[in-house]
Amino acid sequence: MPLSPEQLAEIDAQRETTFSTRRATVPAMEERLYQATPVLDHGFVRVIDYMGDDSAICQAARVSYGKGTKSVSNDEGLIRYLMRHWHSTPFEMCELKLHVKLPVFVARQWIRHRTANVNEYSARYSILDREFYIPAPDHLAAQSEVNNQGRGAALEGEEADRVLRFLRDDAMRAYDHYEEMISTTNSEGEAQQGLARELARMNLPANIYTQWYWKVDLHNLLHFLRLRADAHAQYEIRVYADAICEMVRDWVPFAYQAFEDYRLGGATLSATALDCIKRMLNGEKVTQENSGMSKGEWREFQSIVK
């Protein structure tokens, strides 16, 4: 359970307070506000704030004075047009603020997306909790034999047990030592100086949980989701992306639908690949050998058109 009773009480208190606003408001997001959606064994994502809705995308695109068109179908058509033609600036007019609890090795991937605002819990200033990500048995995957950065089937038997034992024991021991190092009382009960927190944290492994406030505009969020909700993304970040996809679907349903159609479910084909399609549609038999593609490209191409 990722949240303590005190934290849940704080969240409940915040949810009980409502205000009157003239701003664009999305009931399904109001329902989500502040509540934690669990991800992995101790992580979560929760919506802290949002700005804009599907209409706000259209108003910005039209630079309108009021709501602009009243016709919902016009809005949907415009959003699909904007997405299809890579007009990204209207999508930047919506903003989402999340509170995320996640393992450090996931945070390190996540932060590569630089066009976002981040406030992370400081382990220089504060003490980290004893919470570590330990994979569920079916996610304890072997190294892929064909892909240097991929996974194979789940480990089995003795090997799986040993890995889990290593992960658990090393995490617990590292945390015990972390606590001993920063403590002002040693294990004999004698006073000691206590190591600086900014140094002691270096003993903690990358599966320890951290947390941050993360704020991003919709265009950059969709870019993040396209890369991280993708089948090639590491499972441990993909589950966060999947959870956020559900939030975005509630928040801006037209934009999300267009994103699914044109990005998540779409594919970018090269000039060579488009040429192969034309040849195939003309009845020509195209093989990897006469395609002009490398074996890798051909394999990827097959997975798209077959």
Place this chain on the structure above:
Amino acid sequence: MPLSPEQLAEIDAQRETTFSTRRATVPAMEERLYQATPVLDHGFVRVIDYMGDDSAICQAARVSYGKGTKSVSNDEGLIRYLMRHWHSTPFEMCELKLHVKLPVFVARQWIRHRTANVNEYSARYSILDREFYIPAPDHLAAQSEVNNQGRGAALEGEEADRVLRFLRDDAMRAYDHYEEMISTTNSEGEAQQGLARELARMNLPANIYTQWYWKVDLHNLLHFLRLRADAHAQYEIRVYADAICEMVRDWVPFAYQAFEDYRLGGATLSATALDCIKRMLNGEKVTQENSGMSKGEWREFQSIVK
């Protein structure tokens, strides 16, 4: 008057609709929402949306689960501490969306601040209105004699009249020709092809008004305001910055107060200047000659400590 009756009616309609929300809400901003604050002769700024408040800055800084501390004075102290020590990320957790109508030459300065989201009215797609900035007589300033990018006193008499006549006549003539070029009927009432709008716009001078939706986080907004609400900024952008300052004061009063104290009213002193202050406090007579500063620096230094 910058707004048409239709536009005012659209704005009123939008203001009449209210929703219930759990999000951080600032009553003084609700009061401002959608209403246009006039700037210059045909321009305006209006708040379209906002995210966060003073508390949101603190919650992000603390990565808190609820509102964090309930003590308002703690929040103010924390905000002042963050501002003083250049901890910028918590301020990035607030976001403001504005609709701005402004002359093109002001827009060209404004857009240099790149860390913001912009959707500008498209003169490729649409037709611009016949609205031009003509300076009020007391803002029709002569070139400064001491500062290559500054202004002197207001022009007078015949010269002022001539300048205003040039500005008005050239604008009107340019717009007449713009209309004639894009029209599908020529001045004889005969059908003509009509020049592409994306070409015709090139005839319009830089005092024509454009408009955009502009969205920015509080940290980058304060950076913009520090440079553009400054006495050295061009008057025509400074009046926009001044109008936005009033909005920020309503929105995040603690942050704005800290900004006024540490940025707008503060000054950055060089190592040499700090050394001079120490010498002066020790009773030494410091002059430009023995200060280690150039004449320009010394003049700026005097304006700060005198």
Place this chain on the structure above:
Amino acid sequence: MPLSPEQLAEIDAQRETTFSTRRATVPAMEERLYQATPVLDHGFVRVIDYMGDDSAICQAARVSYGKGTKSVSNDEGLIRYLMRHWHSTPFEMCELKLHVKLPVFVARQWIRHRTANVNEYSARYSILDREFYIPAPDHLAAQSEVNNQGRGAALEGEEADRVLRFLRDDAMRAYDHYEEMISTTNSEGEAQQGLARELARMNLPANIYTQWYWKVDLHNLLHFLRLRADAHAQYEIRVYADAICEMVRDWVPFAYQAFEDYRLGGATLSATALDCIKRMLNGEKVTQENSGMSKGEWREFQSIVK
């Protein structure tokens, strides 16, 4: 001719000086350095500096200690892989600095690409030259009848003449008045104050030329080129993009080739479009009506696969 004899002499002097360097060096770019490639009637693009080459992309991708692999074919394969899978960070490791002279209305489109560094000639500080873009007759296009932001055929006869006359006369008159306003002597030869340059510039139309230093990394440059070398981009910015494409082809030939294949010549297909292709390859007769696409989408789809 866009350059004065003095400017050409300055450029020649700079080209004559050579240094010894250990940095990645591209002979074809050395040949280009500082020389102006003419664009439009008074504009140009010239390379001021560059950082990196095709190998530098690979070294960054591999985080290598030296040149990494010596095999050129490995480098090409890696670059194609990176481009195909949207691994953008290695391309960010190359940087290009250009000096560009361009009409203001082109500059206003260009600057929307925010991830770049810009220093523009200051019309607050300096006096602009009397140089305006006047379209060549075959680029004096009519407004498209089917596309709100497109062009039709070139204007003809009397209408074309009139448009050119308007553009030329209004530009000359505006510049005459600009000069008169900033002058400290009026047309009678009497002393006058002279309007501040920061104000006088507002009288100048958007076809006046400005210039800037523009620095950008290769990833963001390719993104710019994909949008601006595209057939839907306005002609007047496309010619700049085309000129830069030639420079990039010289600079990083493998990266440029991959860019042409995967981006410029490629296309992103939606989930719906991919499904149609599968159906067509299975022998099904797919029409707009049973495709699941709107008419606009279907037209775009046809232009890709036919």
Place this chain on the structure above:
Amino acid sequence: MPLSPEQLAEIDAQRETTFSTRRATVPAMEERLYQATPVLDHGFVRVIDYMGDDSAICQAARVSYGKGTKSVSNDEGLIRYLMRHWHSTPFEMCELKLHVKLPVFVARQWIRHRTANVNEYSARYSILDREFYIPAPDHLAAQSEVNNQGRGAALEGEEADRVLRFLRDDAMRAYDHYEEMISTTNSEGEAQQGLARELARMNLPANIYTQWYWKVDLHNLLHFLRLRADAHAQYEIRVYADAICEMVRDWVPFAYQAFEDYRLGGATLSATALDCIKRMLNGEKVTQENSGMSKGEWREFQSIVK
């Protein structure tokens, strides 16, 4: 010693090759190119490439055709003026590319500076080396008693020994288990599947070394250095900043000198602090009580003017 003989040989080979270039070239940087400056116990910083020099800053500020002014003293004066008045864009026209080897907990601080390009060694794809940061005894600092994110005196005696033992033993054990988990042979010599590298890395503590290519423009680099070469920065990142400061001093000596005077050695004073200085210079006795500052601010103020 941070580099293997093979790596040193690769670096030497790269240093031996020189080219002729017309680009701005800085002999002191040529001397540094590719060579590793050791930092901490296993880390380093080395210059991979640079673009521009002091003159390039001035050329961009002037948007010049050639070298611009030949007078070196003019260039220095201009650079100081630009730095003093926060004109940041000319400094963005210089670019530096570094290869850095650093502990993960330092990398996590470093990456918060988002306006840079980064390619990090991938522990999803590759296997990390057995290299961990173990503080030298005099950097094994106690937690500060007055500052939640600061350090006190070095630990002593038994406590210091114990901390070092924890850090060393936990790192070695974690790495042993990392190797065992990814191995396709278990400790009995039997074949096993081998855990995916992207999972196994989670067992490694934050003092393991990683490495990256980091590319940044001079303006953003100086901002990084101001924050990270500061006395309040954590020692382990400060030593990297200090090493980079020496490189920047060689690269752009005028800009670095101005940076030292106006930023590193300077201070930003609030309106209240400036008012206190004026009062003190007028002979008034100003104390914390009548200063209008909090105790914390007063303490900081004293450290600046005393």
